[in-house]
Amino acid sequence: MSTATDHSATADHSTEHAEEHHGASDKQYIVIALILAALTAIEVSTYYVDFGPLFMPTLFVLMTVKFIVVVSYFMHLKFDNKLFSYLFYTGLILALAVYIGALSTFKFFLQKG
């Protein structure tokens, strides 16, 4: 009985604790949004300015940084339970595997045909 009560109390506390994770403050969210806006401006600048061989790497790095910042701070994944991260990143990695698999299939088989 006491074990069940203790467990319940622990789970209850844990749930409350998870709910108390507010992540960043409102001011910090605004700063993060400004950083994201600046990164978007750099992305758009690649359309007007010739980045030469750095064009593709710049775009991919900016896209990845923006993605991770939104997921980590706005979606609170950085402050939340790791299980949520595992669930999300499993789907993401599988999606990347689908793309690499599909691209490889087209490269290897269609060009021979």
Add this chain to the structure above:
Amino acid sequence: MADTAIAHGHDSGHGAHVTSTGLSNNKLAMWMFLGSECLLFGGLISTYMLYKGRVNSGPQPDQIFDIPFTSVSSFVLLMSSLTMVLAVSAAQRKDDRNTNLWLTITALLGATFVGGQVYEFTAFYREGLGFTTSLFGSSFYTLTGFHGVHVSVGIIMLMALVGMISRNRIPGNKAESVELVGLYWHFVDIVWIVIFTLVYLIPS
């Protein structure tokens, strides 16, 4: 045994259902859903990347894309993520007035984005890019159309949330309900971050 089952089954009184993991089942389900959505959009983006160069008839991607216009749309959607996170923050402070205000602004920004997409689709159609014009057209409309539908569903969820908060009809944890809709909204934003770079900024 029965005590354990009861302990796991009762409501904590804060609206949060006690679970064996100590985590909210609703939040766990939302993250699983978003993980599966990665696969959906992964498939659609892969298809577009493979087919964007297949243009037998109709305009090429770099002939019709209006980068300045799409950049503004992208900025609007990005800022809607800020207003959404401010809504979640207000909900956690139990500030219903500001929660509703930020949710409404988020929905308006989302509607602006969808409006821009409708305008873009109309302009592309007039320039000769129909759904069946080329493989590029089919994969482009399917990918961006699916994203637009997701944004539209998000707007409906936001407005429903505003209505339910106003009438105090949200059962259980109100802040968690706002956070769940927020997670969906941010996901729609991160998908657009990828689409904007891969579809619009990288030429074929």
